[in-house]
Amino acid sequence: DFDYALENDIKPAFGTADDVLASFLRGGLVNWGPDVGDILKIGQSLAMETSDPQSRGFVKALFTGARNTGKTFLAAKIAKDTEFPFVKVCTPENMVGFSETAKCQVLNKMFNDAYKSPLSVLIIDNLERLLDYTPIGPRFSNLVLQALDVLLNKKPPPGHRLLVLATSSVQDFLQEVDLTSCFSKVVRVRQLHNVDEIMSVAEQSEIFDEQAMTYIRHNLNKFDKIPTIGIKSLLEMLDFVRVSDQPPQTLVQELEALVLGF
Amino acid sequence: DFDYALENDIKPAFGTADDVLASFLRGGLVNWGPDVGDILKIGQSLAMETSDPQSRGFVKALFTGARNTGKTFLAAKIAKDTEFPFVKVCTPENMVGFSETAKCQVLNKMFNDAYKSPLSVLIIDNLERLLDYTPIGPRFSNLVLQALDVLLNKKPPPGHRLLVLATSSVQDFLQEVDLTSCFSKVVRVRQLHNVDEIMSVAEQSEIFDEQAMTYIRHNLNKFDKIPTIGIKSLLEMLDFVRVSDQPPQTLVQELEALVLGF
Amino acid sequence: DFDYALENDIKPAFGTADDVLASFLRGGLVNWGPDVGDILKIGQSLAMETSDPQSRGFVKALFTGARNTGKTFLAAKIAKDTEFPFVKVCTPENMVGFSETAKCQVLNKMFNDAYKSPLSVLIIDNLERLLDYTPIGPRFSNLVLQALDVLLNKKPPPGHRLLVLATSSVQDFLQEVDLTSCFSKVVRVRQLHNVDEIMSVAEQSEIFDEQAMTYIRHNLNKFDKIPTIGIKSLLEMLDFVRVSDQPPQTLVQELEALVLGF
Amino acid sequence: DFDYALENDIKPAFGTADDVLASFLRGGLVNWGPDVGDILKIGQSLAMETSDPQSRGFVKALFTGARNTGKTFLAAKIAKDTEFPFVKVCTPENMVGFSETAKCQVLNKMFNDAYKSPLSVLIIDNLERLLDYTPIGPRFSNLVLQALDVLLNKKPPPGHRLLVLATSSVQDFLQEVDLTSCFSKVVRVRQLHNVDEIMSVAEQSEIFDEQAMTYIRHNLNKFDKIPTIGIKSLLEMLDFVRVSDQPPQTLVQELEALVLGF
Amino acid sequence: DFDYALENDIKPAFGTADDVLASFLRGGLVNWGPDVGDILKIGQSLAMETSDPQSRGFVKALFTGARNTGKTFLAAKIAKDTEFPFVKVCTPENMVGFSETAKCQVLNKMFNDAYKSPLSVLIIDNLERLLDYTPIGPRFSNLVLQALDVLLNKKPPPGHRLLVLATSSVQDFLQEVDLTSCFSKVVRVRQLHNVDEIMSVAEQSEIFDEQAMTYIRHNLNKFDKIPTIGIKSLLEMLDFVRVSDQPPQTLVQELEALVLGF
Amino acid sequence: DFDYALENDIKPAFGTADDVLASFLRGGLVNWGPDVGDILKIGQSLAMETSDPQSRGFVKALFTGARNTGKTFLAAKIAKDTEFPFVKVCTPENMVGFSETAKCQVLNKMFNDAYKSPLSVLIIDNLERLLDYTPIGPRFSNLVLQALDVLLNKKPPPGHRLLVLATSSVQDFLQEVDLTSCFSKVVRVRQLHNVDEIMSVAEQSEIFDEQAMTYIRHNLNKFDKIPTIGIKSLLEMLDFVRVSDQPPQTLVQELEALVLGF
Ligand SMILES: Nc1ncnc2c1ncn2[C@@H]1O[C@H](COP(=O)(O)OP(=O)(O)OP(=O)(O)O)[C@@H](O)[C@H]1O
Ligand SMILES: Nc1ncnc2c1ncn2[C@@H]1O[C@H](COP(=O)(O)OP(=O)(O)OP(=O)(O)O)[C@@H](O)[C@H]1O
Ligand SMILES: Nc1ncnc2c1ncn2[C@@H]1O[C@H](COP(=O)(O)OP(=O)(O)OP(=O)(O)O)[C@@H](O)[C@H]1O
Ligand SMILES: Nc1ncnc2c1ncn2[C@@H]1O[C@H](COP(=O)(O)OP(=O)(O)OP(=O)(O)O)[C@@H](O)[C@H]1O
Ligand SMILES: Nc1ncnc2c1ncn2[C@@H]1O[C@H](COP(=O)(O)OP(=O)(O)OP(=O)(O)O)[C@@H](O)[C@H]1O
Ligand SMILES: Nc1ncnc2c1ncn2[C@@H]1O[C@H](COP(=O)(O)OP(=O)(O)OP(=O)(O)O)[C@@H](O)[C@H]1O
Ligand SMILES: [Mg+2]
Ligand SMILES: [Mg+2]
Ligand SMILES: [Mg+2]
């Protein structure tokens, strides 16, 4: 557990906030539709509000959406673009197998550290994993939930300002446990959901020539239902397609399998 | 846990009762309607009853209402206005990740400390967080619940008088577990629920000129349903509105979103 | 927990049986109706039966009734009036945050201590708190329940006589877990339930002149339903009424609120 | 717990098998009906079977019946009458607050001790308390249940014979968890269930003269339903009746209350 | 627990595999019907298959049937008859009160020990007790279940052959948790279920003369339903019958009670 | 537990990845139908994709199918054929009785070790046992589930590539807890499901001459339903058949029993 790690001074492989941010941002941004720009702009406003001297200086936003839709990437991008002097990332990736108590201690420390700087941004990635949430039961760590609720409602000390950016793919659950009421802003990240958005990503992948693009669009238009897919899954699918013998056919097949439910 | 904190003499950042009270009162009072004055007056009577030599000198009041309605602020204000020689605050903000046992010890110590002064006021803020309550299950700390029930029913030692002010946003749950029967007075804190109350807060925010105010009132009157919103949420919304390009329009939009359910 | 307390020799503020009895009896007796005398007389008989040489000398009575009806007061009064050489009180007030095991140890010790005297009376106050009972679930300490059941069925050693007086406001639960079958006598303590009983307490409070009394009775008689209220709650209500501007009106209002369900 | 007791060499007040047997047998036998003799005779046969060289020498009997019917007394009487060289008693009275593991260790030790003698009788009193059974849930110690099942099925070492006498008032539960299938004989102990049986106990109590007896019988015969009551409860009731002003009337009242369900 | 036992070098009274086998086989075999021979023959085939060089050399058989049908005896007999150089017995009799972890360690060690010999047979007796199974809930040790599943699927090291013989009376449960799919062979052990089988055991008991036998058969044939009873229960019943005054009558009565459901 | 093993430097009997792989591959491949080749080919593509410099280099495949269908064998074969410089195997066989925390530590270490090589393949065998999954409840280790989810979503450090091959027979459960969404590819391993596939395995077993083969096929064709059976179970059945007196008849009987449900 956490204490063990502390005692033995075990450093996770790439632990600093900069490394984690870099890891979140690896792969780069693909502009698949207008939503991308809109969300980044909301991000700018939140940063502005945080530093506005007339405001209370404690702004909390939640990025929700299906799995693999790019929530973490967008939160990381916005955090980086704030250029606030202090950036901190709280991610379950560094807490595998931690006890509930250890997770609470990490969360508590994150907020306390953030309060040492007059202007900070704090990413809390993947709330459902932080909460050890599983839909069967449902089960989750009530201890971590309580800690999150309290910390998201505890004002920074006088003269300190904080922007919290959290991500999660289980918004219904967060609503049920009333955690959403702790956030002043909820930002929805959507899956790609029309042919143009998919074609635009396919084009930027530089796998297909013009004829192949025509073939793909033609076939997608014949589908009964438009495939919905997160940007991350689509990019992975294109990796698979790239090494195949017949890339355009394979892409169409894989998307069709998605529509038909595998 | 608590013992750990005790052993290592970890002091929470702003731990004294005065600091916590100040933090609760930061932001100031906005007089959004007659309820504000009424509640403060009830507060005065409770203080009077506590110190009345003919009374039993053990008065316990519960402030309930939806989230973000200003319960904590009002309890803190009343506590401060009593000018009793001893003020103590029990808040989950200083107990993140504490075990049930540690919380019971803190509660017990709070009451025992209060009993050292002949006339004390004790704020117990956010009962649901103290109880680690979550509606799923529901789950809660039965140990803390039992401790609260016992402590709220244990008479102060002879010659000692105590006023307890507790806050909570989950009155139904407290009723179910029969904790409300420990309080002699239940004070309800409401959300703002008519256009005049909202307009009054908007005016005091000094964001809008007269024309803007007319625009806002005109539009609010066209709503099918009157938005209900706690004073804290409304003040946060105004912070967001202030940095926007078109404050009056943004305020109307945000309130409309609230009515439509986000 | 208990061991901790033992090790560090922490003495609860007013721990001796005499102090606790005195605390239970503080406030004094108000003779609000015939039940009061009846119950005290039953108490005398139980004491007599305990010391009768032809009896088995192990008598166990349970005082049940709604919250705030004076159960603890009456049990304490009866215990005191026995003038048995050994009086012991087991109350959750001194066990806040104790573990189940610690509570069992306390209970066990109480009985063993009682068995050192040839003639003892043991008050076990507030069984539901001792059992950490809550209606949600329901949850309760099965370990303490088992200990209670065993101890209430274990005969005193030869030559020793014991009267046990227990109090509880959750009789249905005790019935369900079959704990009532351990008691030879169940004594019911009622709420006040007619206008005369309420008027009698109002009169003894010395707040109201004759005209006020007439006003109150006149108004109570107009109620659709007679308010039911425990003696403790009524005395607290009168404390509140005493500091108000218009005591008779306030009393009528508060009782009306009670009838209307708050 | 148990280890603690072992370490500190705490001896329960009256711990030897003889003392416990004596305590079980205190109060003496009242011959309230033919069942009493029948059960004692079955006891003799079980003893005979245990020591019969042609038998397997491992006999296990369960005494069941409602609470307060004299199960423990009868098992103790039979055990004593066997005059086997080794008698051991396993009773929850000496295990208040023991952990499940400690109880298993005690049980295990009891059997192992019994196996040191060539001919032993072992009383396991009050199985439901040993199992920490409560009907809510139901809850019980599965660890103790498993230990009991294994121990009741493990043959004594060659050359050793054992008679086990267990008592319980929750036969339905034991059936459900399949513990009854471990016993070769189940003996049912009934409540008194006709007027003659009750009159016979009343007579032996020597409280009533002939006229009183006639009065009682006359009134009992007028009851709609015959009261069912265990011998232990009836004897306790007579203790209460004895100190009353009008013993015959009080007895009739108490029995009537029983019929009417309190 | 197990560690405790290890540390203190506590040896269970008759712990070696030979002693346990002998204890299982004590009482001897009664040939009550054709099933007995059939099962023993299947046992021989399993042994043959285990040592056949062309087979995989890892054979796992499960003996199921109602309680008291002789499962353990038959598994022990087959194990003994294999004359494999290494025999090991895993029985709950030696693990009373063990923790789940300790049981897993024992199981693990049993298999590892078996793998030290090129040809071994391992009895795992009474799976339901090993699993701490109870039908209420149901409850069982998931840890032990997981360990069993893994160990029953882990191939012996090259050059080692193992025959596993497990017994259980809760086949439905094993099916539900998918443990039966780990066994290559399931052998069903039946209760006696016709008059001839019962008469054959009665005859071999040498209690009854010819006339008594006629009397018994005549009466059994008049029963509405044929009593079903395991061989172990029937032999115990005959022990009881033997010491009675009228053995034939007693046997008929006891069997009738069985049919009528006690 | 794990720490214990670490401290005492206990080495499981055949612990290196090579030994485990060899153990998984023991028994050899039987080409029972076209699926076998197809799956091996998909395996090649996954390896290719992992090392393709244009891909993200983090490929995760799940092999699912009924019990005993050869999932582990196929995953091991594919892993071996990649000839990646680093191969690691995570199998419950080496974690019998490990605590949840210990399992998480092993998993974490496995991934971290894999990240030390630029190109690795990691087998995670038998997810359901790793998760301590049982359908009753269902119960499973949420801690291990959370660890798996996080680790399967945490990108390898820059310059490192990883192919994960996991096996499981409980795909529905994995879907429910949303673990399948962590895999980019799901490979289904089927049972044999037509007569030709069974005949082909029978032939390769070299037990039957031509006439026997005709007899078997003739009889299988008469079945109402075609038996479905995993390759592993069929090979075990043939081991049993081989030592029988009449192999063809026995095979037909055993398959018929399978169809009739045992
Ligand atoms: N416009 C975009 N928005 C977000 N991600 C993008 C975009 N374009 C490309 N990406 C890539 O898509 C991936 C998004 O993955 P990310 O981990 O942020 O998804 P996620 O929604 O957080 O997934 P999870 O549900 O597993 O948490 C990144 O690797 C990123 O490089
Ligand atoms: N009349 C008022 N009553 C209460 N709060 C007011 C009032 N006017 C302004 N405020 C401001 O509103 C905020 C009320 O927040 P507070 O934390 O007391 O709400 P709360 O109901 O306790 O919230 P929570 O449900 O999260 O506990 C304070 O920051 C305070 O400055
Ligand atoms: N006749 C009476 N019987 C009982 N209590 C009385 C009576 N007259 C006055 N009192 C006062 O009423 C109060 C009764 O409180 P007490 O704590 O005994 O109630 P309770 O039923 O035990 O409450 P709880 O349900 O909280 O345990 C005491 O303070 C006592 O002074
Ligand atoms: N014939 C009798 N059989 C049994 N008990 C008798 C008989 N006559 C008198 N008694 C008295 O009745 C009492 C029986 O109590 P005992 O504790 O054996 O009842 P029990 O059924 O074990 O109660 P519990 O359900 O609490 O375990 C004893 O004190 C005994 O002296
Ligand atoms: N043919 C037989 N088969 C099995 N047991 C027999 C046979 N003949 C006699 N016995 C006797 O029956 C008894 C069978 O008991 P055993 O413990 O094997 O039953 P079991 O089915 O394992 O019981 P349990 O369900 O309690 O585990 C043994 O004592 C044995 O001596
Ligand atoms: N074509 C094949 N595919 C897979 N296994 C084969 C094949 N041919 C023969 N086998 C043999 O079948 C056995 C497959 O067993 P394996 O343990 O892989 O099954 P599994 O599906 O993982 O079982 P489980 O559900 O218990 O995990 C191996 O021993 C292997 O030698
Ligand atoms: Mg993410
Ligand atoms: Mg608050
Ligand atoms: Mg009380």
Ligand SMILES: [Mg+2]
């Ligand atoms: Mg008893």
Ligand SMILES: [Mg+2]
């Ligand atoms: Mg057996």
Ligand SMILES: [Mg+2]
């Ligand atoms: Mg496998």
